[in-house]
Amino acid sequence: MPDSPDTPDTPDSTGGVPAAGAVPQSPGHEGATGTPAGAHPSDSPNGPDSQPPTMVKVSINAPQFQVAAAHPERVERGIAVMFVLGLLGFAGFGAAYYQNAANYWLGGSLAVGFFGLGVGMVAWGKYLMPRGPFSESRHSAAPTEEEREAFLTDFSSRGKVAVERRGFLLKILGVVGGVFGIVAMFPLLRSLGPLPKNMFYVTKWRKGSYLTTSDGRRVHVDDLDVGSVMTVFPQDDVGGAMSQTMLIRISTVNVITAADRKSWGPAGYVAFSKVCTHAGCPVALYQKLIEELLCPCHQSIFDIGPDPDHPGWYTPAMPVFGPAPRPLPQLALYIDRQGYLRAQGPYYEPVGPGFWERGAQGIAQ
Numbered sequence: 001m002p003d004s005p006d007t008p009d010t011p012d013s014t015g016g017v018p019a020a021g022a023v024p025q026s027p028g029h030e031g032a033t034g035t036p037a038g039a040h041p042s043d044s045p046n047g048p049d050s051q052p053p054t055m056v057k058v059s060i061n062a063p064q065f066q067v068a069a070a071h072p073e074r075v076e077r078g079i080a081v082m083f084v085l086g087l088l089g090f091a092g093f094g095a096a097y098y099q100n101a102a103n104y105w106l107g108g109s110l111a112v113g114f115f116g117l118g119v120g121m122v123a124w125g126k127y128l129m130p131r132g133p134f135s136e137s138r139h140s141a142a143p144t145e146e147e148r149e150a151f152l153t154d155f156s157s158r159g160k161v162a163v164e165r166r167g168f169l170l171k172i173l174g175v176v177g178g179v180f181g182i183v184a185m186f187p188l189l190r191s192l193g194p195l196p197k198n199m200f201y202v203t204k205w206r207k208g209s210y211l212t213t214s215d216g217r218r219v220h221v222d223d224l225d226v227g228s229v230m231t232v233f234p235q236d237d238v239g240g241a242m243s244q245t246m247l248i249r250i251s252t253v254n255v256i257t258a259a260d261r262k263s264w265g266p267a268g269y270v271a272f273s274k275v276c277t278h279a280g281c282p283v284a285l286y287q288k289l290i291e292e293l294l295c296p297c298h299q300s301i302f303d304i305g306p307d308p309d310h311p312g313w314y315t316p317a318m319p320v321f322g323p324a325p326r327p328l329p330q331l332a333l334y335i336d337r338q339g340y341l342r343a344q345g346p347y348y349e350p351v352g353p354g355f356w357e358r359g360a361q362g363i364a365q
């Protein structure tokens, strides 16, 4: 792709930098300004500390403003092809992602997209931008007002010339960037999964739900001995992460855990949400001898033993150790005529860890 420049350069003896004398100087010309390459204050015939040299206006036709390509139109076409290739790659990635295609399609199309875009941009910068070199003498740290204005004019005109001259490529680049931007939204929109809606507030437990084992069997009042535990679910959500509930038989008579829960523990059965109120791990361990439930993730311990303040009552899974901030919600139970254990209703509050909107909807529906 590189070609020899249209305008022959006059390299100096230090390696290709145009000699100061080779730069056409036209003080009245409306072009860029700057100090010609190779010029330095010490070059002043009056010595380095004499009068600072004035800014030299350089014509826009000076060699350093020329591009490196001998045939810019050809290079421009090549870059356009690369941009179109990049566009196709990104669009292909979007289509592959939408179709849930294999990883090699995703990776391959993305690679083509970035390859086309990257090669196009590098070629543009290398062959179609002013090749320079540009230098500015450093004799003074504080430029005069005129020098500042001259610099701004020079800077903006140079950029304008370099970019606006390539309007066609600029448009293609804009389209490539737009397609890439849209395609980049795909993972964001699709991979976040469905909206949680009210799943943080409610479980599948309803009034009359049968307590069901993980293999779909209804739990009967005779199924557990005192000191035994079992994980149960509502019959329409067997295996549900938010519905999982720890059923414990801690007595043979009705268990009371609070004044307003006198009927919640029939025949010694109590049921607590198994979703830890700290970070949501399953509270999977029942320590029978000390009557505690333990969450293995961060060792939160919930007390379900006798309530020292209310003889005959039991503690409603109060956290007594570890980071869990509140008790495990209790599920109210009853025993139907056939002897099956069923729920009196949903959990009275959202189960699991706290979240910032918790309480906005209050009791589960």
Ligand code: FES
Pocket (backbone or CB within 6 Å): 276, 277, 278, 279, 280, 281, 295, 296, 297, 298, 299, 300, 322, 323, 324
């Ligand atoms: S998740 Fe249970 S203690 Fe952290």
